[in-house]
Every structure is written in structure tokens, then in C-alpha cells.
Amino acid sequence: MKRIGVLTSGGDSPGMNAAIRAVVRKAIYHDLEVYGVYYGYQGLINGDIVKMELGSVGDIIHRGGTMLYTARCEEFKTLEGQQKAIEQLNKFGIEGLVVIGGDGSYQGALKLTEHGFPTIGVPGTIDNDIPGTDFTIGFDTALNTVIDAIDKIRDTATSHERTYVIEVMGRHAGDLALWSGLADGAETILIPEADYDMKDIIARLKRGQERGKKHSIIIVAEGIGSGFEFGDRIEEEMNLETRVTVLGHIQRGGSPTGFDRVLASRLGAKAVDLLLDGKAGVTVGIEKNELVYHDIKEALSRKHSIDLDMYKLSQQLSI
Numbered sequence: 074m075k076r077i078g079v080l081t082s083g084g085d086s087p088g089m090n091a092a093i094r095a096v097v098r099k100a101i102y103h104d105l106e107v108y109g110v111y112y113g114y115q116g117l118i119n120g121d122i123v124k125m126e127l128g129s130v131g132d133i134i135h136r137g138g139t140m141l142y143t144a145r146c147e148e149f150k151t152l153e154g155q156q157k158a159i160e161q162l163n164k165f166g167i168e169g170l171v172v173i174g175g176d177g178s179y180q181g182a183l184k185l186t187e188h189g190f191p192t193i194g195v196p197g198t199i200d201n202d203i204p205g206t207d208f209t210i211g212f213d214t215a216l217n218t219v220i221d222a223i224d225k226i227r228d229t230a231t232s233h234e235r236t237y238v239i240e241v242m243g244r245h246a247g248d249l250a251l252w253s254g255l256a257d258g259a260e261t262i263l264i265p266e267a268d269y270d271m272k273d274i275i276a277r278l279k280r281g282q283e284r285g286k287k288h289s290i291i292i293v294a295e296g297i298g299s300g301f302e303f304g305d306r307i308e309e310e311m312n313l314e315t316r317v318t319v320l321g322h323i324q325r326g327g328s329p330t331g332f333d334r335v336l337a338s339r340l341g342a343k344a345v346d347l348l349l350d351g352k353a354g355v356t357v358g359i360e361k362n363e364l365v366y367h368d369i370k371e372a373l374s375r376k377h378s379i380d381l382d383m384y385k386l387s388q389q390l391s392i
């Protein structure tokens with residue numbers, strides 16, 4: 074293999090730049106040429122592809138977002154779109170591709186591999202919902218952004234003795250809600266992976282009131298539904314003044330944490346090693362602090378799981 078490509082696709086996440094940098098620098102270290110594809114699969118179809126040098130990825134390791142930009146591309150879901158992409162890759166003499174993105178992007182990587190084009194997936198999403206890795210690139214940064222926001226909300230919640238409902242991102246996964254809720258001592262955490270009983274929640278809030286708690290923080294994962302609807306229910310059932318904050322896209326931005334930068338550097342470099350090793354259709358990950366890789370198809374067929382012991386712990390600690 075002499076020439077590889079790299080793209081970012083789907084939702085951006087902090088640390089994607091560090092991953093791009095690792096792919097480019099590791100490839101050049103191994104005397105490969107490396108091309109950056111702009112705008113994800115859309116750029117692949119359009120041939121929006123440029124040669125990257127060592128300096129192309131200078132001064133980006135600490136920046137959020139992705140210097141290669143990202144896009145969602147419906148055309149790539151069709152056979153014609155995929156064939157156009159492969160024509161472009163052939164035109165540029167690219168022999169292997171690293172796709173940094175979430176599970177949608179992985180479906181695209183799988184398609185390319187099935188058409189005979191070696192592709193490796195690097196998990197980049199704040200949702201932490203990619204099977205085959207303990208952590209995805211961007212999760213830790215988003216977690217810290219959420220914690221910072223909740224800390225600030227807590228100050229005003231205490232001052233006004235209010236109940237706050239905070240809706241956090243995560244799509245169908247509750248990881249961001251669970252980790253931030255545990256880190257912030259939230260009274261209640263609602264995640265899609267665990268059933269909840271409104272009566273229990275009310276009883277928990279009442280117990281807190283009775284022992285003189287000044288405020289309550291309830292974290293709602295977006296996969297559960299609207300934070301506003303949940304806030305209305307609490308207000309109706311408890312006659313408690315409730316405020317709702319939807320944190321939204323601030324969770325996707327910001328300078329990546331040290332953890333995400335290191336993770337992105339390790340995973341990006343590993344993807345290059347795997348391509349050089351003749352691997353295709355695999356996703357890189359980290360499990361118990363070891364770099365691992367799994368077949369993309371097998372990983373995508375697994376259901377996302379959450380640490381339910383941690384969920385139980387969050388309930389035990391917020392009695």
C-alpha cells in the first residue's frame with residue numbers, strides 16, 4: 074500500500090482533528106502518501122480530495138470540530154453513489170481509507186469494504202454508542218462540557234431552591250447522561266437503557282425535600298424524550314417550580330480533553346497500522362486500555378450496552 078485517504082463523516086466530535094493528525098503523521102512516518110477527503114462521503118463522490126503533508130495537520134490537535142469538515146450524504150447510501158466514490162478513490166490512486174465517524178459512517182465504511190475497497194473505522198462521536206470500544210473520541214470532552222454546565226446550573230438551582238431538568242445528548246445511548254449524572258450527583262438520571270417509574274422519581278424528590286435539600290437535578294437523556302415534557306410532569310405531580318435546560322450543541326464543541334487527544338492519537342495511528350497489515354472492514358477501539366479491532370459488521374450487529382451497575386450506583390449515591 075502506497076497511498077491512503079482519510080475522511081470525517083456524520084456528526085462531528087471533539088478529538089476528530091487529533092485523529093486526522095495521527096492518521097496523516099503515522100502514514101507519512103511509514104512513507105505512505107496520504108490524502109484528505111473533505112465533507113465526508115459527499116466529498117468522496119465529488120472528488121474533493123487533497124494531498125496532506127506533515128504541516129497540513131499542524132496546530133489542530135487542540136481544536137474541536139474537524140478540519141476536513143463533515144457532511145451527511147444520502148447519495149452515498151445508493152450503489153451508484155458508492156461506485157462514484159470508488160471511481161474517485163481509484164482516480165487518485167488511493168488504496169485504503171480511514172473513516173472517522175459514528176455508526177452511520179461505519180455503514181458506509183462497510184459498504185466500501187464489501188465492494189473490495191479496504192476501509193477502517195475510527196469511532197468519533199460524543200454519544201459513546203459504538204460497540205467494540207469502551208470509549209469513542211469526543212465522549213470525554215462532551216462529558217466535561219456537560220459537567221461544567223450542570224455545575225453552573227447547580228449554583229442557581231441552590232440559590233432559588235428549584236428543581237432543574239437537564240436534557241443531554243447521546244441519541245439512543247444514555248452514557249453521557251449516566252456519566253454526567255454520576256459525576257454531578259444528580260438526584261435522578263433517566264436513560265433509554267433502563268426503565269423508570271414516575272412514582273419512584275417523585276418519592277425520591279419528596280424524600281430529598283423532607284431532609285432539606287435545596288435543589289434537585291434531574292438528567293434526561295435525549296433518547297428518553299423531551300426534557301420539557303418531563304419537566305411539565307414533575308411540576309404537575311409535585312407542584313414544584315421546575316426549570317428545564319436543553320444543553321444542545323454546546324456538547325459537541327470545544328477543545329478536546331487530554332483523554333480524547335490521547336485516545337484519538339492512538340486510534341488514528343492504529344488504523345494506519347491495520348491498513349498496512351492488510352486489514353479491511355474493521356473498527357478500532359480501546360478495551361481495558363488495550364488497542365483492539367473488531368469486524369465492523371460484527372460490531373454493528375451488537376446492541377449498545379451500558380454499565381447498569383454504574384446506573385444502580387448513581388441511584389444508591391443520590392438517596
Ligand code: ADP
Pocket residue numbers: 082083084114144145146147148149150151174175176177178179180181182184198
Ligand atoms: P454518524 O456517522 O455520526 O452516525 P450518520 O448516521 O448521519 O452519522 O451517517 C453519516 C453518513 O454515513 C451518511 O450521511 C451516509 O453518507 C453514510 N451512511 C449512513 N448509513 C449508510 C448506509 N446504510 N450505507 C451507506 N452509507 C451510509
